[in-house]
Amino acid sequence: MTIKLNNNIYKKDLIKQAIKDFQELAQIKSKQEGDYTEVSFEKIEPEYQDILGDEFGNYLLGLHS
Amino acid sequence: MSAKKDFYFQVNKDKNTLEFTINTKIYSVTAIYQTAYLFLDKVYVYLDGDPSKEIEVVFKAKEDKLDLEKIADEFYNELLNQLLREKVSSTNAKIREYIVSQALYKAVPNEVDELLKEVEEEDWQEDPLGIAKTWEEQNLESEDSNIDEEIDQEAVKVPIKEVKTKKKKKSSKTKK
Numbered sequence: 001m002t003i004k005l006n007n008n009i010y011k012k013d014l015i016k017q018a019i020k021d022f023q024e025l026a027q028i029k030s031k032q033e034g035d036y037t038e039v040s041f042e043k044i045e046p047e048y049q050d051i052l053g054d055e056f057g058n059y060l061l062g063l064h065s
Numbered sequence: 066m067s068a069k070k071d072f073y074f075q076v077n078k079d080k081n082t083l084e085f086t087i088n089t090k091i092y093s094v095t096a097i098y099q100t101a102y103l104f105l106d107k108v109y110v111y112l113d114g115d116p117s118k119e120i121e122v123v124f125k126a127k128e129d130k131l132d133l134e135k136i137a138d139e140f141y142n143e144l145l146n147q148l149l150r151e152k153v154s155s156t157n158a159k160i161r162e163y164i165v166s167q168a169l170y171k172a173v174p175n176e177v178d179e180l181l182k183e184v185e186e187e188d189w190q191e192d193p194l195g196i197a198k199t200w201e202e203q204n205l206e207s208e209d210s211n212i213d214e215e216i217d218q219e220a221v222k223v224p225i226k227e228v229k230t231k232k233k234k235k236s237s238k239t240k241k
Contacts, residue, residue: 009094009112009120054109054125061110065102 001041001053005060008035014063015039022056074137083124083133087144089116096147097122103143107136 005015015037019028026044030037044052075084087097094116101110101122109125122140124133195203 003111006113008116009114057111058105058109061098061101061112062105064098 001044003039003053003057004033004036005039005057006035007032007037010037010060011064012037014060018056018060018063021059022052026052074134076133081126081129081131081133083137085122085137086114087120087122089119092144092148093151094120096144096151099147099151100140100144104136104140107131108133 015030019030019039022028025048027042028039029042030039032038039053039056041052041056048055073085077083089097097112097120101112104110104124108127108131111123111125112120113123114121124136124140126133192198
């Protein structure tokens with residue numbers, strides 16, 4: 001599972017913080033692609049398989065508020 | 066096909082998503098963040114685009130039967146509310162800071178006021194440290210008190226004859 005986050009909208013330090021907060025639930029990697037940060041999720045906990053990326057996005061948005 | 070406006074919604078029924086754009090010349094990015102936060106319990110929210118021009122918003126329903134268009138309408142209403150709050154907050158910022166600083170100032174005891182209060186409560190005529198007394202007054206008082214003590218005490222009176230005999234004995238011893 002991979003999500004792309006616009007660096008003009010989602011701050012890089014908050015992306016790092018969210019990755020740190022979610023690391024117990026999956027193996028999370030990030031890389032820069034132009035104006036976007038690509039966040040990939042591997043070895044996701046089975047119960048969160050379908051929703052982890054979406055929940056991550058919402059959590060990240062919550063950090064911005 | 067309707068023309069694309071600020072409130073044009075693009076629905077994808079297969080993915081259960083809804084997309085629309087927000088003009089950031091009208092609605093601030095901060096207001097968009099605040100508004101999106103309020104809808105996180107109903108939908109998954111993704112943001113994209115150029116903050117200096119327009120933000121693209123994607124809603125993904127958490128539940129299958131959710132009316133995404135209705136939620137988007139509510140989103141726009143809330144966006145107006147957040148925008149107003151932001152403007153009122155910026156207008157009243159100085160007044161708010163003043164009120165908070167006044168409240169904090171009154172909550173903390175003023176040391177100067179407390180010292181003044183202590184001084185006012187003291188009776189200056191008592192003069193507990195004797196500051197108002199002159200040197201003579203202080204020393205004469207102390208000498209008088211010593212004399213009084215001597216008179217009060219029973220003095221050991223040595224007769225004059227005994228004193229003289231004692232002196233003679235001492236002088237004879239030294240010659241030898």
